[in-house]
Amino acid sequence: DAKTTQPPSMDCAEGRAANLPCNHSTISGNEYVYWYRQIHSQGPQYIIHGLKNNETNEMASLIITEDRKSSTLILPHATLRDTAVYYCIVRIFGGTSYGKLTFGQGTILTVHP
């Protein structure tokens, strides 16, 4: 199972782009990258996911490197409500661990005025 590594904390000014990195150097071809965030011990909220192409939705953009060993979540215009713990996750779609969804420690993003 691929493991993910994220910085423990990051700061961002309100209105600026927040770029959250994730390392998944052991990712295999049948593993997708997902991003979730969690606010105040609520259930995590889905943000975006991808396999190898860059993805964009109304919340964020996901940039995956060509070798797939790392990715970056971009919140284009961070607001105070984006302060949360952000988790980068890989999910397996093959083998005996099919569907396994494993979280790491996450990055605490603090958006300040």
Next chain:
Amino acid sequence: DGGITQSPKYLFRKEGQNVTLSCEQNLNHDAMYWYRQDPGQGLRLIYYSQIVNDFQKGDIAEGYSVSREKKESFPLTVTSAQKNPTAFYLCASTLTDNTEAFFGQGTRLTVV
């Protein structure tokens, strides 16, 4: 409305007692998951199930048990063998394709 429901939100038990946490979903999802979260920590996978009557151990299954008799339900039993059961427990469900997982709002278990 479709969703995933965990109950109760807060649960208190005496040490040495088994306790079962409920997780129900009406999203027609095949896969369900249980996680444990301790203060200031990330989510750790306890058990997961991709299909009815089948489930796999996650990373911290010792002291826990599950069943998957119905597609909609995936109850978690915290047994007396779990040495530190006090924690926040989260349940999730998803289709077996690459779409996103949905989470419940969690159950905070306190063992005294």
